[in-house]
Amino acid sequence: xxxFKVDARAGTVSFKASRAFYSRQSxxxxxxxxxxxxxxxxxxTPRSFELELKARRKGTPAAELEALAGEFLxxxxxxEYRLVVGGAxxxxxxxxxxxxxxxxxxxxxxxxxxxxGIRARESAPEFRAEVDRLMAEARAELALTRTRTPPAKExxxxx
Amino acid sequence: MSRLTTLxxxxxxxxxxxxxxxxxxxxxxxxxxxxxxxxxMLDDGEFARFMSGRLAERDPLRxxxxxxxFVRERTDFASMARSYAEKTAFQRLLGPSLHMMVVTLRCxxxxxxxxxxxxxxxxxxxxxxxxxxxxxxxxxxxxxxxAICIEFQGGEPLLNWPVxxxxxxxxxxxxxxSGRKLYLTLVSNFTLMTEERVDFLFAxxxxxxxxLDGPAExxxxxxxFLGSGAAQEKVVHWIERMQARCDAIVGRPFSRPSAxxxxxxxxxxxxxxxxxxxxxxxMEQIFVRGLSPIGYxxxxxxxxxYTTAEFLDFYSRTLDYILELNRKGVPIxxxxxxxxxxxxxxxxxxxxxxxxxPTGAVLGCLAYNYDGGIFVSDEGRMLDHMxxxxxxxxxxxxxxxDAVLGHPTTRACVVSSVLENQPMCAQCAFKPYxxxxxxxxxxxxxxxxxxMPTSGWCRARMGMFDAVFQRLRDKECRKIFDRWLEWDRRWxxxxxxxxxxxxxxxx
Numbered sequence: 001x002x003x004f005k006v007d008a009r010a011g012t013v014s015f016k017a018s019r020a021f022y023s024r025q026s027x028x029x030x031x032x033x034x035x036x037x038x039x040x041x042x043x044x045t046p047r048s049f050e051l052e053l054k055a056r057r058k059g060t061p062a063a064e065l066e067a068l069a070g071e072f073l074x075x076x077x078x079x080e081y082r083l084v085v086g087g088a089x090x091x092x093x094x095x096x097x098x099x100x101x102x103x104x105x106x107x108x109x110x111x112x113x114x115x116x117g118i119r120a121r122e123s124a125p126e127f128r129a130e131v132d133r134l135m136a137e138a139r140a141e142l143a144l145t146r147t148r149t150p151p152a153k154e155x156x157x158x159x
Numbered sequence: 160m161s162r163l164t165t166l167x168x169x170x171x172x173x174x175x176x177x178x179x180x181x182x183x184x185x186x187x188x189x190x191x192x193x194x195x196x197x198x199x200m201l202d203d204g205e206f207a208r209f210m211s212g213r214l215a216e217r218d219p220l221r222x223x224x225x226x227x228x229f230v231r232e233r234t235d236f237a238s239m240a241r242s243y244a245e246k247t248a249f250q251r252l253l254g255p256s257l258h259m260m261v262v263t264l265r266c267x268x269x270x271x272x273x274x275x276x277x278x279x280x281x282x283x284x285x286x287x288x289x290x291x292x293x294x295x296x297x298x299x300x301x302x303x304x305x306a307i308c309i310e311f312q313g314g315e316p317l318l319n320w321p322v323x324x325x326x327x328x329x330x331x332x333x334x335x336x337s338g339r340k341l342y343l344t345l346v347s348n349f350t351l352m353t354e355e356r357v358d359f360l361f362a363x364x365x366x367x368x369x370x371l372d373g374p375a376e377x378x379x380x381x382x383x384f385l386g387s388g389a390a391q392e393k394v395v396h397w398i399e400r401m402q403a404r405c406d407a408i409v410g411r412p413f414s415r416p417s418a419x420x421x422x423x424x425x426x427x428x429x430x431x432x433x434x435x436x437x438x439x440x441x442m443e444q445i446f447v448r449g450l451s452p453i454g455y456x457x458x459x460x461x462x463x464x465y466t467t468a469e470f471l472d473f474y475s476r477t478l479d480y481i482l483e484l485n486r487k488g489v490p491i492x493x494x495x496x497x498x499x500x501x502x503x504x505x506x507x508x509x510x511x512x513x514x515x516x517p518t519g520a521v522l523g524c525l526a527y528n529y530d531g532g533i534f535v536s537d538e539g540r541m542l543d544h545m546x547x548x549x550x551x552x553x554x555x556x557x558x559x560x561d562a563v564l565g566h567p568t569t570r571a572c573v574v575s576s577v578l579e580n581q582p583m584c585a586q587c588a589f590k591p592y593x594x595x596x597x598x599x600x601x602x603x604x605x606x607x608x609x610x611m612p613t614s615g616w617c618r619a620r621m622g623m624f625d626a627v628f629q630r631l632r633d634k635e636c637r638k639i640f641d642r643w644l645e646w647d648r649r650w651x652x653x654x655x656x657x658x659x660x661x662x663x664x665x666x
Binding site for chain 2: 033075078081086088092100103104107111114121122130131141146
C-alpha cells in the first residue's frame with residue numbers, strides 16, 4: 001500500500017513508487033502532464049522513486065493533497081502502461097501512421113508538379129478575367145454592406 | 160456497467176484456435192470484435208463454450224465465428240483484409256476532404272456554450288477579407304484530395320455574405336478547371352437568411368445546415384439572439400421555407416436543410432419535444448450531440464454542463480423515443496447511432512472525423528481562421544481564440560500543404576491518436592470503430608494522448624457504443640437500424656438528396 005506524507009502547511013505530499021513497476025521515463029512524463037497542478041520533485045533510491053508534489057494552488061487542504069497524489073499515481077500507471085502497449089504494438093502503429101501520412105501527402109505524387117499544373121490551368125486569360133470579375137463584384141458588395149446599419153440592428157430575416 | 164471487463168473464468172480458456180479479438184461483457188451476453196471490423200454477439204453460455212474450445216467443429220456458431228475471423232486456423236485473410244481496408248479507408252485518403260472556413264468571428268447570437276469564441280456583430284475587423292478568402296481557397300486546392308468539401312462557419316457566416324458568395328463562385332471555378340469534386344456547406348443560425356440568399360445557395364448547390372436545439376423556450380434559452388424577434392422562430396421559418404421549396408422541385412436535386420442540436424443541461428427535460436419538432440419539420444435526422452468541456456464551454460460548465468452519465472441517460476431516452484416513433488412508421492434517424500451503425504454493420508467509413516484512428520485532424524479536415532491561420536481542427540481554432548495557439552499548423556499566406564502536413568503538431572496529433580498506442584483502447588471491444596481527439600484531451604487532461612480510464616471522451620463514446628450495441632441485439636431495433644442504413648446508403652448514392660424514407664417506412 002502506498003503511504004502519503006502530507007504537509008498541508010507547505011502544500012506538499014510525498015510518497016514512494018516502486019522502481020520494479022515504474023520506469024524513470026514514465027515518472028518524467030507523468031510529472032510533465034501534472035505540470036499545471038503541481039511541481040513534481042523526483043529522487044531515486046535503488047528500489048524506489050521518491051516523489052514530492054507541491055500543489056500549485058496555495059492553501060490546498062490535506063485531503064486534496066492526498067487525492068492529488070492518488071491522481072499522480074493514476075497518471076504514472078497510465079504512462080507505464082502506455083510504454084508497455086506502445087512497445088507491443090509499435091510495428092503496427094508505425095505502419096498505420098506511415099501509411100496515413102504518406103497518403104495524405106499525395107501518395108508519392110509530386111506536389112510541386114501538381115501545384116504547377118493548377119497554376120498553368122489558372123493562368124489562362126479567361127480564367128483570370130473571370131476571377132477578377134468575381135473579386136470586383138465581391139468588393140463592391142462588401143463596400144455596400146459596410147455602409148449599412150450594423151447587422152444586429154438589421155430587421156434581418158422574417159418572421 | 161464496468162468499462163473494463165475481464166473473463167469470469169480465466170482458467171477455462173483454450174487459447175489454441177482463438178483468433179485475435181477483443182471482448183466485452185455486455186450483461187448477459189458478450190460482444191466480440193476484431194481488427195478486421197467484424198463483430199459477434201454471443202450469449203454468456205456460447206461465449207464460455209467458444210473460449211474454452213468446447214464448440215464442436217460443425218457447430219453453426221463456430222462456422223459463423225470462423226467466417227468473421229474469430230477462429231485462428233480458419234481465418235480467410237484475403238476477405239478479412241478487404242474488410243479492414245474498407246473500414247479504414249480514411250487511413251489512405253489523399254489529404255483532407257473537409258475544409259472549415261471561418262469567414263467571420265462575428266455573431267448575432269450569444270449561445271450559452273460558445274459566445275466567448277465569437278465577437279460582437281459590429282466588429283467587422285473579425286471578418287475574413289477577400290484576399291485571405293482567395294488565398295484560403297487556393298491553399299485548399301493545393302491539398303491533393305480529389306474531393307473537397309468547404310464548410311462555411313463562424314461566428315455567423317451570413318454576416319460576411321459577400322465573402323461566402325465569392326468563395327462559392329471562385330471554388331466552383333477552380334473545381335471546374337482542375338476536375339475536382341466540390342461540395343459546399345453553409346452552417347448558419349438562419350437569423351439573417353433571405354429569399355435571395357436561399358436562391359443563391361440552391362442555385363450553386365450549397366448544402367445548408369442550421370442549429371436547432373429544440374422547442375422555442377429551450378432554443379432561445381440556449382441561443383439568445385441579439386436582434387429583433389426570437390431566434391427559434393426564424394430557424395423554424397426557414398427550415399419550413401426550404402423544405403417547401405425542395406418539395407416543389409421535381410426530382411429534388413437539392414439536399415434538404417439539415418440541423419444540429421447541442422445538448423445542454425436544459426435539454427434534459429425536452430427529449431420528446433425536441434424529436435417531435437424535428438419530425439414536424441420533416442427532418443430526416445437528428446444529431447443528439449453532447450457538449451464538450453473545452454473552449455468557452457469549459458468556463459460555463461457549471462451552468463450548462465453535466466456529467467457523462469447524465470448525458471448518456473438523455474441520449475438513451477432520446478434514442479428509445481426515436482425508435483418508438485419508427486415502430487409507428489415515423490421515419491426519423493439519430494445521426495450518432497447511424498454513424499456507429501455504418502461503421503459496425505456496413506463496415507465502411509461514414510466520414511466522421513471524431514471517430515478515426517489516427518485522428519481526422521489534418522488528415523481528414525482543416526480549419527481556417529478569419530485571418531488565414533490554419534488549425535488542425537475547429538476545436539484547435541477555438542483554443543487559439545482562448546489564447547492558446549498550440550494547434551496552429553500554418554497560415555494560408557505563407558504555408559503550403561507539405562509544410563502543414565510536416566508540421567510537428569500535425570505529426571504529434573497523428574501519432575498520439577493511433578488506438579494501438581492507447582492503454583485501454585488497445586484492448587477495448589469498441590476499438591475497431593472508435594477514435595480519440597487530441598485537442599479534447601489536451602484541454603481536459605493536459606496531454607494530447609489523454610488517459611482513457613479517466614477520460615470523459617472515452618466514457619461518453621463507450622456509453623453510446625453500449626447503447627447502440629444493446630439495441631442492435633434486439634430483433635425489432637435491428638430491423639429499424641437496417642432500414643436507416645438502407646436510407647442512408649441511397650441518400651449517399653443520390654448525392655445527398657432525399658431517398659424517400661417516408662415511402663420506404665410505409666412499405
